[in-house]
Amino acid sequence: MTIRLYDTSARQIRDFTPLRPGCVSIYLCGATVQGAPHIGHIRSNLNFDIMRRWFVYRGYQVTFIRNVTDIDDKIIRKSAEQDRPWWAIGYENERAFNAAYDGLGCLPPTYEPRATGHVPEMIEMMRGLIERGHAYAAEGNVYFDVRSHPDYLELSNQQLENLQAAGDVEAGKRDPRDFAMWKASKPGEPSWETPWGRGRPGWHLECSAMAHKYLGAAFDIHGGGLDLIFPHHENEIAQAKAFGDDFANFWLHNHWVTMSGEKMSKSLDNSVLVADMLQRWRPIVLRYYLGTPHYRSTIEYSEEALREAESAFARIEGFVQRATEKAGQPVEPAAEVPPAFAEAMDDDMGVPQALAVLHNAVRQGNSALTADDKETAVARLAEVRAMLGVLGLDPLDEQWAGAGERGEDLHGVVDSLVQLVLEQRQAARARKDYATADAIRDQLQQSGLVIEDTPSGPRWELGSR
Numbered sequence: 001m002t003i004r005l006y007d008t009s010a011r012q013i014r015d016f017t018p019l020r021p022g023c024v025s026i027y028l029c030g031a032t033v034q035g036a037p038h039i040g041h042i043r044s045n046l047n048f049d050i051m052r053r054w055f056v057y058r059g060y061q062v063t064f065i066r067n068v069t070d071i072d073d074k075i076i077r078k079s080a081e082q083d084r085p086w087w088a089i090g091y092e093n094e095r096a097f098n099a100a101y102d103g104l105g106c107l108p109p110t111y112e113p114r115a116t117g118h119v120p121e122m123i124e125m126m127r128g129l130i131e132r133g134h135a136y137a138a139e140g141n142v143y144f145d146v147r148s149h150p151d152y153l154e155l156s157n158q159q160l161e162n163l164q165a166a167g168d169v170e171a172g173k174r175d176p177r178d179f180a181m182w183k184a185s186k187p188g189e190p191s192w193e194t195p196w197g198r199g200r201p202g203w204h205l206e207c208s209a210m211a212h213k214y215l216g217a218a219f220d221i222h223g224g225g226l227d228l229i230f231p232h233h234e235n236e237i238a239q240a241k242a243f244g245d246d247f248a249n250f251w252l253h254n255h256w257v258t259m260s261g262e263k264m265s266k267s268l269d270n271s272v273l274v275a276d277m278l279q280r281w282r283p284i285v286l287r288y289y290l291g292t293p294h295y296r297s298t299i300e301y302s303e304e305a306l307r308e309a310e311s312a313f314a315r316i317e318g319f320v321q322r323a324t325e326k327a328g329q330p331v332e333p334a335a336e337v338p339p340a341f342a343e344a345m346d347d348d349m350g351v352p353q354a355l356a357v358l359h360n361a362v363r364q365g366n367s368a369l370t371a372d373d374k375e376t377a378v379a380r381l382a383e384v385r386a387m388l389g390v391l392g393l394d395p396l397d398e399q400w401a402g403a404g405e406r407g408e409d410l411h412g413v414v415d416s417l418v419q420l421v422l423e424q425r426q427a428a429r430a431r432k433d434y435a436t437a438d439a440i441r442d443q444l445q446q447s448g449l450v451i452e453d454t455p456s457g458p459r460w461e462l463g464s465r
Contacts, residue, residue: 129242
């Protein structure tokens with residue numbers, strides 16, 4: 001068994017060997033909490049949640065760090081615009097992100113550090129970089145000297161002479177391409193005391209410092225969205241390696257969710273908020289939609305694609321429910337997933353190929369149910385549950401039970417009403433009034449419900465839209 005991953009820094013798929021046998025350390029760039037999360041934000045965490053689950057399935061102990069950037073230019077700007085404290089905006093949106101992670105079934109991180117809680121670690125890193133000649137202070141700012149690090153831009157494969165300075169050049173910079181590690185205090189802005197004056201963290205410094213604190217000088221995997229390769233990840237590497245860390249052994253990047261071919265972004269006003277989506281779609285369906293394409297492929301958002309995802313998952317869920325009823329008792333997930341599923345997951349987290357194995361098992365299970373072959377149906381059910389568990393999509397798992405599936409209370413109310421109508425349908429069938437029974441069934445189906453007659457009585461479920 002060898003897991004293979006596409007390493008952005010090597011530009012190829014490499015065999016994964018952990019730095020510590022039996023352990024995997026992952027740092028994922030988390031939320032910048034200037035606003036509520038859209039589905040593009042959440043996709044990254046979903047991809048790495050599935051990756052983490054696969055490592056656990058393969059027997060590794062995983063340390064998973066996901067940071068929170070709770071101070072930056074955008075948060076400060078929104079604070080001024082809304083006349084609210086910067087920390088209130090950050091905390092409100094941090095809670096929204098955590099609600100989205102929880103709602104879509106993501107495992108909680110091992111640690112979730114905030115940038116503002118790690119200023120001492122940032123000061124220590126800046127001091128070390130200044131002493132080594134890789135950084136310098138100027139007018140209360142601290143800049144990284146990009147020319148001092150020969151390997152700068154290797155991740156993004158750019159040439160320094162082709163790199164343009166971003167925006168206005170700050171006073172005191174030796175080179176316009178040098179980037180800010182620490183920004184001098186401005187009136188009305190939050191600030192912290194340092195040996196170089198009061199100020200606040202630059203975006204890139206926080207991740208280098210927090211990764212060092214929680215994972216040490218070297219760790220296995222650094223992840224994030226494709227848009228973070230430059231400048232964020234490039235600058236992280238420069239800081240950490242100039243400080244003396246080996247830093248990340250693998251760099252993994254997920255692709256975007258797009259709308260009309262454009263990356264989903266609040267600045268482009270084309271974002272779809274997770275909170276809004278969860279009002280319209282079951283959380284488990286949204287997880288299926290965002291989590292099952294390959295992490296390095298683009299997801300083009302559309303209502304039609306979501307409806308297709310809902311229908312596809314309904315076929316899986318329907319089999320799980322029917323096979324469980326056939327078994328007459330709970331069926332635990334199999335101890336091992338099918339070899340073809342494992343082979344797909346080992347190959348750079350090939351979820352689409354793994355999903356094909358899962359759907360094939362569902363088809364075989366449905367055929368067994370049709371043939372009244374209980375033994376085969378139960379065997380396929382155990383396999384399907386094992387595969388769904390790896391993907392975080394097992395509808396029988398307690399994380400999806402009750403609340404979250406469009407509301408536990410609402411489901412109970414609907415169930416009571418549907419059962420009343422089904423009793424009327426059963427009474428019509430008992431008196432052989434099949435026209436009325438069929439009319440009731442048709443009306444329920446027009447309302448979006450699927451009615452199935454089983455040996456234990458009629459059963460309903462939500463159909464595709």
